[in-house]
Amino acid sequence: MGDSFASGEGTGDYYPGTDTGADTCHRSPHAYGPQVAQTNGLDLTFVACSGAATWDIVHPNQSDPEPAQISQLSSDTKLVTLTVGGNDVGFTQVLGACLHGTGIPNFDKNANGTDYGYGCKGNLKLRAVVTTRERALGGGAGASAPGPVTRSIVALKNVLGQIHAAAPSAKITVVGYPKLFGTSKSNYFTKKYSPAPGASVSGSFCDVGNTPGVWSVQYEDALWMDSETQNVNAILAKSVSDAGRAGNFSAVFADPTPVFDGHSFCGGKSNWINPIHLDGSTPWSGSFHPTIDGQSAYAQLLTPTVTG
Secondary structure, X not given: OEOHHHHOOOOOOOOOOOOXXXXXXXXXXXXXXXXXXXXXXXXXXXXXOXXXXXXXXXXXXXXXXXXXXXXXXXXXXXXXXXXXXXXXXXXXXXXXXXXXXXXXXXXXXXXXXXXXXXXXXXXXXXXXXXXXXXHHHOOOOOOEEOOOOOEEOXXXXXXXXXXXXXXXXXXXXXXXXXXOEOOOHHHOEEEEXXXXXXXXXXXXXXXXXXXXXXXXXXXXXXXXXHHHHHHHHHHHHHHHHHHHHHHOOOEEEEOOXXXXXXXXXXXXXXXXXXXXXXXXXXXXXXXXXXXXXXXXXXXXXXXXXXXO
């Protein structure tokens, strides 16, 4: 269950019917769910959908013609894996605000009035929106997820409670998100940019595109984005603990950060995150999603939840 990180968006190989003009859920046989099922001889019901938010777990999907993901659970379900929350807080929107490159829509102008991407961590409007959404995901005051349709953010604790009610015999594993960037400046490049008339930026930058020098992220912005990813993971972990304790059911959180260590943009090792490139005039939907190697790393992370 869950969003694009669970569906296998970015692997480039999708099941029929999930890569059409009407349905873009992009479910892949290379996603971690199918890999875990095949390795361990499990029967799989695969309902994750690219673009899904917490709303789409418990309500019919408003963007794709699919029922609520929870509707596919039953008393016979023994294991549920779920990755969700990134679309609720606006990961794509944040990336759009922080990337420098042609064809990338920006969330809003940065603190210095420019809109070329660098310095997004100083964008107070962006940070305030992200913080509000994170609080809603954790059970705070209500907020809406970004997107073409209005979807209220459903506190993950409540989502997990509904999953347990629909599948009372199932062990639930919530899987988090990896950091997208490395922490060592030695893996970044240093250059002075003049990305806008009258503006210049000097510092360390990370190439994130399939063509060097076309799309990049400033070092400080990369660290800020990773810190927000860790904030989301912390919210997911706490929600799992709170829900399991309140409902007296088995739920665990699986953190992919250690297994992805170094395998990110400018991480120093082979990159398990897809670079950005344009699909026509817009960024490819698989950009900044795990590669097949990344999905395999997820599957290995989840092995203890199946065999333990």
